[in-house]
Every structure is written in C-alpha cells, then in structure tokens.
Amino acid sequence: MLLLISSCKPKETPKEERYVVLSPEVAEIMAALELTDKIVGLTAECNYPAEFASIPKVGRFGNVGKEAMLKLEPTVVFAAGLEQEAIAEELKKLNIKVVTVYPQSLDELYDAITYIGAITGTQQRAKALNEELQASVAAIKKKADQLARPRVYLEIYRNPLMSVSDESFVGQILELAGGDNIFPTLEREYARVKPEDVINAEPDIIICYSRDSISNIIKRKGWQNIPAIKNGYIYTHKEVNPDHILRAGPRIPLGLKRLYDLYEAWGRDQRS
Template identity: 35%
Template sequence: MKMKGITIIISIFLVVAILAMSGCTSPTVQPTTGPTTAKYPMSITDDKGRVVTIKKMPERIVSLSPTNTEVLFALGLGDRVVGVTDYCNYPPEALNKTKVGGITNVNVEQVAALTPDIVFAASLTKKETAERLDSMGYPVFVNDPRNLSDIDKSIMNVGRACGAEENATRLCNEINASIKAITDKTATLNDSQRPRVLMLLDTYDFYVAGSNCYGDDLIKIAGGQNVAYKLDDYKAMSKEAVIDADPDIIIMPVDQYSQADFEKLRNGTEDWMTQLSAVRNGKVYAIASDPIFRPGPRVVDAAQDMAKIIHPELFK
C-alpha cells in the first residue's frame, strides 16, 4: 500500500502513467521547416532561475519528463528528439525513442552517449544529474509547468530554445482559443450552478487537488467549485475531511494502476464511501490520468473531459 502511495505522489508532479487518451483534440502543429529567426548562442532563464546558454540550434534533444516530450512533439520537433524517459508514452512515436531511465533515476551515461545539444529536465530531475550533464557540456534546461498559467511560458521557452518560436506561438494561440470556448460557457455560472467537486487521486493516502495547482485550474475552467480549496497544491486530505466536505462530484484520474481503486469508490465497497453523496448518487467519474498530471498541450483534452463531467448540459 505504501508503494502505491509513493507512486501516486510522483505521479502528481510528472506522472508515471501508461494510459494515453484516445481521440485527442488538443492542437498540434506541423514539423518545423525552413529558416528560423533564432540566433545562437542564446541564453534563457529556466524554471529553476538558472540562465542556460544554448550554443547552437538543437538538432539532438533529450527529454527527461513526459510533459517536455509532449511539448516537443506538439511543436513538430519529434524528429529531433533522440532520447526520452521510460514513462514518455505520448504521442505513440515517443515509444520508439531511446530510453534514458526513469524520472528520478536518469542514466547519465546513456544521455551522454546520445550527444544531445540540449536536455529538457523537470523539477524531479536530481540536482546532481543536471550538474553532471552540465559539466559534460550538455546544457540542461528545467522546464516544469505546474499550472495553467505556466503552459504558455513552457511552450514558448521550448520553442524559443529550439528555433520553433513561430510554431510555439501558433500552438499557444490554438490552445488558448480552445480553452476560451469552454470558459465562454462556464464563466457566467453563479455559485449555485457550480457543483462542488473533489479531484481525488486515491482512497488510501487521500491525495487531492487543492488550490493553486493544475487540477484546481481545470475544476474552475470546467465550471466547478473545488471543495479542497483550503489545501494548497496537491496534499493529503483525511478521510474524515473528505466525508465532511461531501462533494457533489468526485473525479479520479485513472490509469491501469489505479483502476481498481476507482472501482472500489464508485461501487461504494467500504462503509465510509457510502456516506458520500457523490457515491450514493452515482457521481464518481474516472478521467484519463496523463492529461491531468501533465500541464501541457493536452490541456484542452483535460479541460473538455472535465467540463463534460461537471456540466454535461453545456457540453454535449
């Protein structure tokens, strides 16, 4: 049980899920072609506040997180990606790239063997890993969006670093237009029209999406009220607090590892579960975990699925 809890905690930040969404609607752009206005060497500040110097147009790219991999492919840079983590499962083409280890246990020698021009890392990339790669002459850029407002910056940073700024601008515009199409329908709802929602990640450690995180952003976009708003970021919420909050709707990000846990809650197999109105009223829903845990190009998929759950009358 503890091991499952640890897996959930890691998933909150960078996801270790296998399940990928089918029928995705999030925008993508064509592969980068033709001249670029990017000038090298260039220096960009990453999400750790480090000024990273990129000496030349990156032609060989390694991604150390699923989110970065999705951004790179969405920008049409997939042909330049030479290495990814074991958990980079989307788009399907990423599965064919050389694997360089896990999210926290990167194989530095494998990365070095790929001679990357740039390495896109995340917050969970170990500091010593980044320092070793830097010392070997491979620039490491930490790109780790944590909420909705970070997505544009994340995409633009990758586009700027890789000479795909035009594609990045186009992708951000398409994403923002798609999100606006959702919020145009939910922005005018009053509190009485906004169901009380809990995004619950598991039923053993009771991790939930609190305020100031991507899950909270998605609940608000989709026209719900987050009952875990008193917590900040992704935090544990006691069973008693979940019962006391008694949400109208419970949404669980589900992959092949958490499917059984979801079924338990939906079917109310434990006595405490039947105390929840959402369980008794059949308002417990599964949602694909990867787009929920990866703030990136598939934000549109995540927001649309959330909106259809919370307001089916508005989103047929």
C-alpha cells in the same frame, strides 16, 4: 515555473540538434512544435504521441540513467524540477546544455511553449500553438461560466490519501472547467487529506487517479452517503484520462472539455 538554461563550451563544428527530454509535459510540447525527429531520448513516462514508442528510453522520471543519456550524445537535455535537479547539475558539470522547464499554471505553460520555441528555433510554431490553446481554453471557460458548479474531489493517491489544492495546476483546471474543488486550501499544492474530510465535504463528483476501482471506492468506510457515490458520479483513470488533467501540456483542452462534459451532465441531472 523553472526556466533555467546552462551554457556549454563553444563547439568548433556545429552539430545537428539532438534532444533528450526527461519530462512528459515538455515532450508533448516539443511534439506539438514538430520536433519529434530531433528527440533521441525520453523517459518512460513520455508516452504520447505514438511515435515516442520507438525512441530510446533513459530511465524513469525520478530515476534517470546518466550513462544512457550520455551514449545518445545530446546537444540539449530538457529536464523538469523536483527529483531531476540532481541529474541536471551532474550534466552541467559535463558541459552538457541543460534546459529546465516545469510549468505549474496555464500562464506558465504558455511561457514554457514560448521559451522552448525560442531555444529550438520554432518561434512561429510556438506562437501559433499558444494562440490555439488560448482560444480553446477561453471557449471552454465561457461555457463553464454558465454551469451550476459541482463540488469536486480529485484523488491522486490512496495510501496516504492525497488531493490537490487550488494553488496546484490540477486544482486550477478543475475550477476552470466549471467545478469547485472541495480542498481549495491545503498545506501544499498536493497534500494529504483525511477520509472524514472528504466525507464531510460531500463532493458531487469524484475523480480518482489512485488506481483504485470504483467498486472498491464505493466500499470505503463511511463513503456510501457521499452524493457522488449515491448518484453515480464517480470516475477513474479509465473514464478521465489523467494525462489530459495532470500534465501541463498541449492536451489540456481535452482535459478541460472532458471535465466540462462531466460537470454539465451532473447539472442536467440536478435540473431534472
């Protein structure tokens, strides 16, 4: 996980904190820490909670507007890694304090919450949030450990076809909820896969976030005999909220619970 902070020059007069947040995961953490009233700017992807709708937007995750940010006079900008590294460097050169947080596992999520709590003076809230999350995750894991484990295929892109490995945050979530990822090892955490490899892996459950419809997925060449398709265990973003699965944020227990419920329903059918 990236946890980086750059210091700005000392101010003569302390300013009220004004946060610009460029990552939806971090934005959700800050909302959970009751910091929404200090957020003055967000990227368009920051869509939860509902209060974020009225906060000015400074572009998209991969295309942040520097001038739009500067107009908001932030005291701290919270950025992620990846394509936000360049804008983060530009802001640092302007003596704007930049905090980079990019959790890529549950443990890193807990660390990120602690870190953000320390920076924003909400240490006790952060501690309580972590305890609540850890208890929720442990409760789901305890139940998931009793399940018959379905083979799961999660699709994040259609063209090219892409899935997740067990090294990714999403892969860890699939496993923790009680499933077996059909692509435990890939070249990267999120990587291209071949249609024939999906077919040969015979997944019991398919979760498709590529915005393809169930009717179109069923029509893919050679996929008709995949167990998930034959038995009706195929889901899209309409049935499984991607923000609960793909974002390393405080709503992860909701995603784990949803996956557990799908796995448990599949297991019941196997016993009947």
